[in-house]
Amino acid sequence: MRPTVGIREVAERASVSPGTVSNVLNRPERVAAPTRARVLAAIDELGFVRNGSASTLRAGHSRAVGLMVLDIANPFFTEAARGVEDVISERGYALMLSNSDEDAVKERRNLRMLAEQRVQGLLVTPVDDEAPELLALRERGVSVVLLDRPGARPDQCSVAVDDVAGGRLAVEHLLRLGRRDIAYVSGPPGIRQCDDRREGARRALDGADGARLREFAAEGMNVRGGLDAGQRLLAGRRTPDAVFCANDLLALGVMRALLRAGARVPDDVAVLGYDDIEFAAAAAVPLSSVRQPTYQLGRLGTELLLDECENPDGHAHQQVVFQPELVARDSTG
Amino acid sequence: MRPTVGIREVAERASVSPGTVSNVLNRPERVAAPTRARVLAAIDELGFVRNGSASTLRAGHSRAVGLMVLDIANPFFTEAARGVEDVISERGYALMLSNSDEDAVKERRNLRMLAEQRVQGLLVTPVDDEAPELLALRERGVSVVLLDRPGARPDQCSVAVDDVAGGRLAVEHLLRLGRRDIAYVSGPPGIRQCDDRREGARRALDGADGARLREFAAEGMNVRGGLDAGQRLLAGRRTPDAVFCANDLLALGVMRALLRAGARVPDDVAVLGYDDIEFAAAAAVPLSSVRQPTYQLGRLGTELLLDECENPDGHAHQQVVFQPELVARDSTG
DNA sequence: ACAGCCGATTGATACGTTTTAATCACGGTG
DNA sequence: CACCGTGATTAAAACGTATCAATCGGCTGT
Numbered sequence: 001m002r003p004t005v006g007i008r009e010v011a012e013r014a015s016v017s018p019g020t021v022s023n024v025l026n027r028p029e030r031v032a033a034p035t036r037a038r039v040l041a042a043i044d045e046l047g048f049v050r051n052g053s054a055s056t057l058r059a060g061h062s063r064a065v066g067l068m069v070l071d072i073a074n075p076f077f078t079e080a081a082r083g084v085e086d087v088i089s090e091r092g093y094a095l096m097l098s099n100s101d102e103d104a105v106k107e108r109r110n111l112r113m114l115a116e117q118r119v120q121g122l123l124v125t126p127v128d129d130e131a132p133e134l135l136a137l138r139e140r141g142v143s144v145v146l147l148d149r150p151g152a153r154p155d156q157c158s159v160a161v162d163d164v165a166g167g168r169l170a171v172e173h174l175l176r177l178g179r180r181d182i183a184y185v186s187g188p189p190g191i192r193q194c195d196d197r198r199e200g201a202r203r204a205l206d207g208a209d210g211a212r213l214r215e216f217a218a219e220g221m222n223v224r225g226g227l228d229a230g231q232r233l234l235a236g237r238r239t240p241d242a243v244f245c246a247n248d249l250l251a252l253g254v255m256r257a258l259l260r261a262g263a264r265v266p267d268d269v270a271v272l273g274y275d276d277i278e279f280a281a282a283a284a285v286p287l288s289s290v291r292q293p294t295y296q297l298g299r300l301g302t303e304l305l306l307d308e309c310e311n312p313d314g315h316a317h318q319q320v321v322f323q324p325e326l327v328a329r330d331s332t333g
Numbered sequence: 334m335r336p337t338v339g340i341r342e343v344a345e346r347a348s349v350s351p352g353t354v355s356n357v358l359n360r361p362e363r364v365a366a367p368t369r370a371r372v373l374a375a376i377d378e379l380g381f382v383r384n385g386s387a388s389t390l391r392a393g394h395s396r397a398v399g400l401m402v403l404d405i406a407n408p409f410f411t412e413a414a415r416g417v418e419d420v421i422s423e424r425g426y427a428l429m430l431s432n433s434d435e436d437a438v439k440e441r442r443n444l445r446m447l448a449e450q451r452v453q454g455l456l457v458t459p460v461d462d463e464a465p466e467l468l469a470l471r472e473r474g475v476s477v478v479l480l481d482r483p484g485a486r487p488d489q490c491s492v493a494v495d496d497v498a499g500g501r502l503a504v505e506h507l508l509r510l511g512r513r514d515i516a517y518v519s520g521p522p523g524i525r526q527c528d529d530r531r532e533g534a535r536r537a538l539d540g541a542d543g544a545r546l547r548e549f550a551a552e553g554m555n556v557r558g559g560l561d562a563g564q565r566l567l568a569g570r571r572t573p574d575a576v577f578c579a580n581d582l583l584a585l586g587v588m589r590a591l592l593r594a595g596a597r598v599p600d601d602v603a604v605l606g607y608d609d610i611e612f613a614a615a616a617a618v619p620l621s622s623v624r625q626p627t628y629q630l631g632r633l634g635t636e637l638l639l640d641e642c643e644n645p646d647g648h649a650h651q652q653v654v655f656q657p658e659l660v661a662r663d664s665t666g
Numbered sequence: 667a668c669a670g671c672c673g674a675t676t677g678a679t680a681c682g683t684t685t686t687a688a689t690c691a692c693g694g695t696g
Numbered sequence: 697c698a699c700c701g702t703g704a705t706t707a708a709a710a711c712g713t714a715t716c717a718a719t720c721g722g723c724t725g726t
Contacts, residue, residue: 082432
């Protein structure tokens with residue numbers, strides 16, 4: 001392994017001082033064109049690559065941002081992550097990914113890790129909004145943007161989709177189709193998205209006579225959870241005539257349970273999902289869903305974050321709320 | 334923003350030297366129990382968190398590893414990433430994620446970024462096996478493990494699934510069902526997985542009389558690419574009686590195109606995918622597929638990588654090849 | 667010809683940690 | 697009582713970069 005080549009060797013080769021090399025790297029406009037060319041050539045010949053840790057140590061902040069999601073395997077988050085990664089990569093940052101698995105303990109452990117790594121900013125869908133590690137990060141001057149969670153506090157950015165509106169949209173659609181006995185399949189208790197969507201669903205029901213909403217909580221917001229909830233739902237005395245799921249994964253699971261049991265979708269039971277993931281349209285019965293601008297969510301969140309990082313003074317915190325949209329397919333007839 | 338609290342402040346508060354604090358952090362067994370307790374208390378009271386960049390700078394290597402995949406939105410990679418993240422997180426490392434988008438230029442840019450961040454190791458599914466940045470990383474002493482790519486070189490670890498066997502498995506299955514006019518829908522040219530699966534398909538055909546294999550290349554290995562390939566496939570003079578796709582996403586797209594055009598699956602055309610993603614079973618017609626131990630791939634790859642990082646001398650490079658498995662569902666009758 | 671100025675470059679220092687060799691306290695041994 | 701060994705602790709020297717005040721050289725205007 002050859003002796004590491006640093007800014008010093010480059011400087012020597014280009015017959016300039018280390019300071020100049022640093023300037024070429026960080027403020028190229030400050031150095032005269034011919035000098036710059038010489039330095040660049042030396043960098044190339046020596047195969048120099050800047051030592052990020054030294055740079056971070058000296059500058060006091062890194063060129064990395066963290067992204068913490070509830071579940072990397074969930075297409076909703078991967079789609080958002082794609083938006084995040086695109087911006088990050090365009091702007092020359094690095095992305096530290098971590099997964100809380102909807103587990104507050106794991107979340108805290110990972111937050112500490114991100115703090116150690118001195119990330120400059122953090123995009124997070126928190127399990128625990130009030131985690132002390134989260135507050136500590138902000139006190140240390142790390143910008144935090146809430147992802148898919150409406151910002152309660154005016155002193156930070158957030159990007160979210162109006163889940164109450166989404167829930168209302170969904171149930172209004174089902175009511176319009178004449179369904180009256182509606183089941184709501186949610187995730188584990190305590191997840192804000194699920195709560196908001198339920199709230200929207202309830203509001204839609206307010207004006208509707210003779211309609212009722214029953215709730216089934218799945219253990220995880222994935223296909224398996226949906227399958228399980230679907231079975232419980234079929235085991236009841238009366239099968240509902242419509243199911244609204246907090247998630248497309250749940251909906252796919254529920255649909256599978258229904259079809260397996262011989263129920264017809266949508267004739268006997270309408271099924272409605274949430275997120276409009278890529279696979280929704282390819283499902284056994286193409287799945288109606290509530291679409292969110294997921295990729296945009298990731299992109300915009302990251303742009304807000306980087307703006308706050310790069311321009312802390314001129315930055316105005318924003319709480320962005322997108323509106324969801326209903327996509328009707330066969331599963332609701 | 335309060336003056337940063339470092340190892341020095343902790344030392345002062347615990348009435349010890351900075352060196353001792355460092356020892357508490359890195360080799361707790363070397364420091365006497367009462368001292369250790371005092372230091373730990375001070376850390377807690379001051380809310381100290383170790384500065385990773387300083388640590389990395391001094392130690393010469395970080396506690397982060399990189400993961401570069403072809404497409405973060407592809408469930409195959411997210412499933413593998415879950416395996417990676419689980420191990421990383423258990424062992425207290427950080428994960429830097431980047432996405433090459435099957436683009437060699439983006440790949441090189443991201444590799445440079447990872448090199449700057451001084452990742453200690455890298456898991457990668459390369460677009461370009463011979464990218465100079467990749468070789469440069471290894472020369473710098475960064476451990477590299479190839480993910481889902483059989484290792485040609487004996488001097489590095491790799492974890493992969495036998496794609497030739499998978500292709501053969503797939504086409505043998507179709508032949509056994511009496512299909513003779515088989516289409517192979519692959520991704521863009523140059524992707525090793527696709528090439529290997531084609532090779533396996535060809536070998537399966539060797540002994541079969543009157544059977545032929547036609548190829549359709551999709552633009553991207555996603556649902557849209559499959560839809561498009563499906564349309565081209567239908568536009569031909571004779572529609573094949575079976576389609577083997579290099580990917581479940583492609584298969585879902587192809588299936589959708591077929592169903593939309595009124596073809597019956599599997600009666601008119603059998604469809605067979607690859608990867609057995611979670612959604613395969615929930616498809617319009619439950620999709621037969623070739624299953625790979627994807628989560629395990631990520632886990633084992635990471636374990637090999639960390640072993641190589643932590644124990645560079647005693648480490649023996651391994652090229653692990655898993656065997657795929659056919660999962661027959663309705664789409665092949 | 668000279669003061670003054672401006673852009674380009676330099677030199678020195680600090681960032682927070684790890685590590686090595688040196689120091690210290692202390693009890694057992696000859 | 698002097699000596700040595702042992703385990704715990706310390707002091708000091710790096711690691712590679714960014715930054716800032718200082719310097720240099722050339723040019724303008726008087």
